[in-house]
Amino acid sequence: xxxxxxxIQHIFAQVNESSLFGNSAAILGDLKSSQNNSIDVLTxxxxxxxxxxxxxxxxxxxxxxxxxxxxxxxxxxxxxLNAMISLAPVDLLTERAKELDAxxxxxxxxxxxxxxxxxxxxxxxxxxxxxxxxxxxxFALVGAKAKNAPIVDRVLKAGMIILGKANLSEWAGAKGFxxxxxxxxxxxxxxxxxxxxxxxxxxxxxxxxxPAGSSSGSCVAVAAGFSPLSLTTETDGSTTQxxxxxxxxxxxxxxxALSTQGTSPLSPLTDSLGSVAKSSRDLASLIGVxxxxxxxxxxxxxxxxxxxxxxxxxxWELHPAVCIRNEALQQKQxxxxxxxISIMETAGARVVDDVVLPQCSNLTWKGEDALETLWNHDYKxxxxxxxxxxxxxxIRTMEDVIQFNLEHAELELPPAYPGQQLLEMSLKSxxxxxxxxxxxxxxxxxxxxxGFDRVFTENNVDLLMGPLDGRIVTIAAAAGYPAxxxxxxxxxxxxxxxxxxxxxAAAGQEGRLFQAMSAWENSMxxxxxxxxxxxxxxxxMISNL
Numbered sequence: 170x171x172x173x174x175x176x177i178q179h180i181f182a183q184v185n186e187s188s189l190f191g192n193s194a195a196i197l198g199d200l201k202s203s204q205n206n207s208i209d210v211l212t213x214x215x216x217x218x219x220x221x222x223x224x225x226x227x228x229x230x231x232x233x234x235x236x237x238x239x240x241x242x243x244x245x246x247x248x249x250l251n252a253m254i255s256l257a258p259v260d261l262l263t264e265r266a267k268e269l270d271a272x273x274x275x276x277x278x279x280x281x282x283x284x285x286x287x288x289x290x291x292x293x294x295x296x297x298x299x300x301x302x303x304x305x306x307x308f309a310l311v312g313a314k315a316k317n318a319p320i321v322d323r324v325l326k327a328g329m330i331i332l333g334k335a336n337l338s339e340w341a342g343a344k345g346f347x348x349x350x351x352x353x354x355x356x357x358x359x360x361x362x363x364x365x366x367x368x369x370x371x372x373x374x375x376x377x378x379x380p381a382g383s384s385s386g387s388c389v390a391v392a393a394g395f396s397p398l399s400l401t402t403e404t405d406g407s408t409t410q411x412x413x414x415x416x417x418x419x420x421x422x423x424x425x426a427l428s429t430q431g432t433s434p435l436s437p438l439t440d441s442l443g444s445v446a447k448s449s450r451d452l453a454s455l456i457g458v459x460x461x462x463x464x465x466x467x468x469x470x471x472x473x474x475x476x477x478x479x480x481x482x483x484x485w486e487l488h489p490a491v492c493i494r495n496e497a498l499q500q501k502q503x504x505x506x507x508x509x510i511s512i513m514e515t516a517g518a519r520v521v522d523d524v525v526l527p528q529c530s531n532l533t534w535k536g537e538d539a540l541e542t543l544w545n546h547d548y549k550x551x552x553x554x555x556x557x558x559x560x561x562x563x564i565r566t567m568e569d570v571i572q573f574n575l576e577h578a579e580l581e582l583p584p585a586y587p588g589q590q591l592l593e594m595s596l597k598s599x600x601x602x603x604x605x606x607x608x609x610x611x612x613x614x615x616x617x618x619x620g621f622d623r624v625f626t627e628n629n630v631d632l633l634m635g636p637l638d639g640r641i642v643t644i645a646a647a648a649g650y651p652a653x654x655x656x657x658x659x660x661x662x663x664x665x666x667x668x669x670x671x672x673x674a675a676a677g678q679e680g681r682l683f684q685a686m687s688a689w690e691n692s693m694x695x696x697x698x699x700x701x702x703x704x705x706x707x708x709x710m711i712s713n714l
Contacts, residue, residue, distance in 0.1 A: 208221075208227065208232075208235055209394075210235060210236060210239050210394030210395075210397075211393075211394045211698035211699070211702055211703055212447070212698055213397070213447075214397060214446070214447050214448045214450070214451050215281075215282060215285045215397040215398055215446065215447075215448075215451040215454065215455075216281070216448065216450050216451055216454070218232060218285060218397060219281055219282070219283075219284075219285065222273065222283075222284050223278075228266070228270045228284075229266040229269045229270050229273075229284035229285075229286075229330060230263065230266040230267060230270055232266075232284070232285075232286055233262050233263075233266045233286060233330060233332065236286050236332060236394070236395060236396055237256070237259075237262075237332065239393070239394045239395055240253055240256065240332070240333070240390075240395045243362075243393055243395075243702065243705075244395070247705065248360065248362060248393070248701060248702065248705075249360065250359065250360045250362060250389055250390075250393055251336055251351075251356055251357045251358055251359050251360060251386070252335060252336055252359055252360075252385075252386045252387075252389040252390040252393060252395060253288070253333050253334070253335060253336060253356075253386065253390060253395065254291045254304060254306070254333075254334050254335065254336050254337075254353070254355055254356040254386070255291070255301045255302060255304075255333055255334045256301070256332060256333035257299055257300045257301055257331060257332060257333055258300040261299065261300050262330065262332070265330050266284075266330055269283065269284045269328055269330060270284065272328070278328070279326070279327055279328035280327050280328060280454075280458065281454045281457075282327050282328060282329050282398075282454055282455065282458060283327070283328030283329075284328060284329075284330070285328075285329055285330070285397060285398065286329070286330050286331075286332045286396050286397065286398075287324060287329045287330070287331055287332065287396055287397075287398045287399060287400060287455075288331070288332055288333055288334070288335050288387060288390050288391070288395060288396040288398070288399040288400070289321065289324075289331055289333075289334055289335065289399070289400050290334070290335050290337055290384055290386070290387045290399065290400060290401045290402055291303060291304055291305060291306060291334035291335055291336065291337055291355075291356070291386070292305045292306075292337060292340075292341050292383075292402060292432055292433035293318050293320065293321060293400060293402065293431065293432050294315040294316065294317060294318040294321065294431035294432070294558060294559075295315070295317055295318075295321055295331065295334065296315065296316050296317045296321075297314040297315065297316075299317075299331060301331075301333065301334050302334075303315050303334070303559075304334075304353075304355050305337070305339065305340050305341065305353075305433045306336065306337050306338070306339035306340065306353025306354060306355050306356055307339055307340060307353070307354060307355065307570070307573075307574075307581065308354055308355060308573075308577060308580045308581060309564045309569070309570055309573040309574070309577075309581070310559070310562065310564060311355065312561070312562070313559045313560075313561060313562035313564065314559065314560050314561040314562070315431070315558055315559050315560070316431075316558070317431070318430060318431025318432055319428045319430055319431065320400065320427060320428070320431070320432075320442055320459060321400075321431070323458055323459060323461070324400060324458060324459075327458040329398075329458075332395070332396055335384070335386035335387040335390050335399060336351065336353060336355075336356030336357070336359045336385070336386030337351070337353060337356070337359075337383050337384060337385065337386050337387070338350050338351055338352060338353065338382070338383035338385065338407075339352065339353040339354060339355075340433060340570075340591075340592070341383040341402060341404065341407060341433050341435070342382070342383035342404075342407060343404075343433075343435050343544075343548065343591050343592075344588075344589050344591055344592055345586065345587075345588030345589045345590045345591055345592070346588050346590050346591075347374075347586065347588060348374065348586050348588075349368060349372050349373075349374065349376075349379055349586075350374055350375060350379045350380060350381050350382055350383065350385055350410075350411070351368075351379060351380040351381075351382075351383075351385035351386065351389075351411075352586065354580050354581050354583075356386065359380050359385045359386045359389055360380065360389070361378070361379070361380040361385075361389060361414055361415065361666065361667075361699075362389060362392055362393045362415075362699035362701055362702050363392070363414070363415070363416065363659065363665045363666050363667045363699050363700075363701070364377075364378050364380075364664050364665055364666050365664050365665045365701070366378070366664060368380075373490070373491050373492055373493065374490075374491040374492070375410065375487055375491045375492045376491075376492050376493065377492065377493070377495065377498075377660070377663060377664060377666055378664055378666070379414075380411050380414055380415070381406075381410040381411045381413070381414040382403075382406050382407045382408065382409070382410035382411035382412075382414075383402075383407040383411075384399075384401040384402065384403065384407050384408045384411050384412075384443070384445070385411040385414075387399035387400070387401045387408075387411070387445060388401075388408075388411035388412050388414065388415035388417055388419070388445050389411070389415055391415065391417055391445050391446065391447065392415035392416060392417060392447075392698070392699055393699065393702060394698075394702065397446065397447065397451065398444065398445070398446050398451060398455050399444060399445050400442070400443075400444050400455070400459075401419075401442070401443045401444055401445060402429070402432050402433070402440070402441070402442055402443065403421040403440075403441055403442070403443045403646075403652075404435045404436070404439045404440050404441075404544075404646060405439060405540070405642065405643050405646045406640075406642045406643065406646075407421075407443075408420070408421050408443035408444070408445065409421060409443075409637065409642045409652050409653070409654045409669075409671055410637065410642070411445075412445045412654045412669065413637040413638075413654045413656070413657075413667065413668055413669030413670075413671070414666060414667055414668065414669075415445070415667060416656040416659070416667035416669070416696045416697065416699075417445045417446065417447060417654070417656065417696075418445065418446050418447065418448060418449050418451070418452045418653070418654070418655055418656070418686055418690070419443060419444070419445040419446075419452070419653065419654045420443050420444065420452060420456055420651065420652070420653040420654075420679065420682060421441050421442075421443040421642070421645075421646075421651060421652050421653075422441055422442060422443060422456065422459070422460065422651050422679060423441065423649065423650065423651045423676045423677055423678075423679065424437075424438070424439060424440065424441045424646070424649035424650075424676075425437075425441075425649065426441070426460065426651075426676075426677070427441065427442050427459060427460065429441065429442060430558070431555075431558055432555070433552075433555055434547075434548075434551035434552065434554070434555050435544050435547065435548055435551065436543055436544050436546075436547035436548065436551065437547065437551070438543060438547070438609060438612070438649070439540070439544075439646040439647065439649070440551075441651075442459060444456060444459065447696070448690060449468060449655075449683060449686035449687045449689070449690045450465075450468055450687070452683075452686070453465060453467070453468060453683045453687075456679060456683075460679070462679075464679065464680055464683045467680040467681070467683040467684045467687070468683060468684070468687040469684055469687060469688065470687045470688055470690070470691035470692075471516070471517065471688055471691070472513050472516035472517050472518035472688045472692065473516065473517035473518075474517060474518075474519075475513075475517075475518045475519070475631070475632070475684065475685060475688065476518070476519045476521075476629060476630040476631050476632070477513070477518055477519070477520050477521070477630055477631070477632045477633070477634055477685065478520075478521045478524035478624055478625075478628045478630040478632070478633045478634070479506070479510060479520060479521070479522050479523070479524065479633075479634050479635060480523070480524055480525075480526055480633065480634075480635035480636075480639075480641065481522075481523045482499075482502060482503045482506050482635060482636045483499065483503055485528075485635050485636055485638075485639030485640070485641060486499060486636075486638060486639050487638055487639060487640070488640075492638070495660075495663060497662065497663075498660050498663055498668075499638075501658070501660070502636050502638065502657065502658065502668060505657055505658050506636065506657070506670065509657070509670070509689075509693060510522070512692055512693065513688075513692070516688070516692055518688075519630075521628045521629075521630055524624050524628050524630075524633065525624070526620055526621070526624055526633065526635075526641065526644060527615055527616060527619065527620045527644060528640070528644070529640050529643055529644070531615055532612060532615055532616065532644075532647060534607075534608050534611055539608050539611055539612050539615075540612065540643070540646075540647060542598075542600065542608060543605070543608050543609065543612065545591075545594050545595055545597070545598045546598040546600055546605055548567070548591070548592075548594075548595035549566075549567045549595040549596060549598075552566075552567045552570070552595070553565070553566050553567060556569075556570075567592060567595055567596065568596070570592060571589060571592050571593060571596075574589050574592075612647045613647070613648065613649070615647070616644050616645075616647035616648040617647075617648035617649065617650070620644055620647075620648055621633060621644070621645070621648050621650055621673060621675065622675070625675065631674065631675075631678070631681050632672055632673065632674050632681055632682070632685055633672070633673045634670055634671065634672050634673075634685075635670065635671060636657075636668075636670060636671070637654055637657075637668060637669040637670060637671045638668055639671075641671050641673065642671055642673075644673075645671075645673045648676075649676060650673055650674065650675060650676055651673070651674055651676070651677075651678065651679050651682060652671055652672070652673050653671065653672045653673075653674075653682040653683075653685075653686055654669045654670065654671050654672070655669055655670050655672065655685075655686055655689045655690070655693075656669050656693075656696040657669050657670045659697065665700065665701075670689075672685050672686070
């Protein structure tokens, strides 16, 4: 059946059948008597949950029920966070949870995350046998079937249980101009649990009321207690930006370190995988599963001997086209960063202030944005390859996606978000292969060689830190380097939004990032759960069920 012939009613029916939120609530009601009243989903880490599983005071089946109840309360009801697009069928979740509990009872524990729930961003392919579509937030892919992305197989092999798929900016943010982060036609607008009043009308792409970044559903889900962990993707800030807005620990790993097969793409120069968690140890466990590495020995919780460069916080801010400057908030972040630097130095870190890193304005090639020029060139080929991994769908090319959107404009191109310019521009790239290679060399020279590498060498430091409310992560993406984020503070006087600090290391140096993250977590004020949920009449505690 051609894409143009798909009836709108059929599309809606498939979405309604796949969401399963109502079914989960009905089935879980029969299991409420077995649930553990002491588990607070807003604060408890995967590490703490694993301790309880080991001690036998809870089970994976019980954890699944607790987290699904929190999703039922606040995804479409309660705070109406819209963080989830779909849930796995309850019968499959029950079967998987019982299998994992049985393995534990028989002495088989596959690692530190055995039996721990996780949420997967909905641009990462999951096998149809798991009962969930991979829509990328687009109605064009509702009902399309796929096999697991390689990274999903690793998560399952580690003994984790996938609860569902997280909402996201449609096509991981690579659709059109003027879209608010966290919005997709299938999932609606993701809302931050920290922001009072939700996303403001007419808000900019990364405005102060947005959840920020295409992995916003994944980050909101972890902050809101829908799951202790989430698997994400990032090209340019897709994981790190929303992790900061959700007061989480997050990381994008080195570009090229992991296969991104089965994840919606933009360009192999900058695409990578990531994850988010409530603690540095949880994050190290999940990144360790993803990378097949043990990062726990980097979790020293000490600043002693660490060498860190800090940019001038006032020199880095989001462009007013995507976020209106708030002078009071910028000054507040500057004061808090200065306070954190003092703590770091007192604890034994060597800190170099005001290091100079190239800005995005330096990534200009022949008068054009070099990254955007490269992304436009790579996008169609990468998209066509991604779509080829689906079966039972007629959507096979970028042209198919664009045409579907035009023929289903009431769904895909609503009045508030009528554009698909980024999709269309991918068909118009005219640069030659020689020019393409020239741009790649220019980007890497500017961001890597004359950027981070120069900063690290000239200042004798191993890491660079600065405010997340800037585009340091964009320069990291251009260099292909890993980037992490840690919580910094909250804009109580504005709307309650959270914000963070980003940390960048050289390629393959995720361990150094974890060392700094663990020291940060050990020495700085604790992250706060979302007050709107912590103060809710019925929170993640399940005693009132």
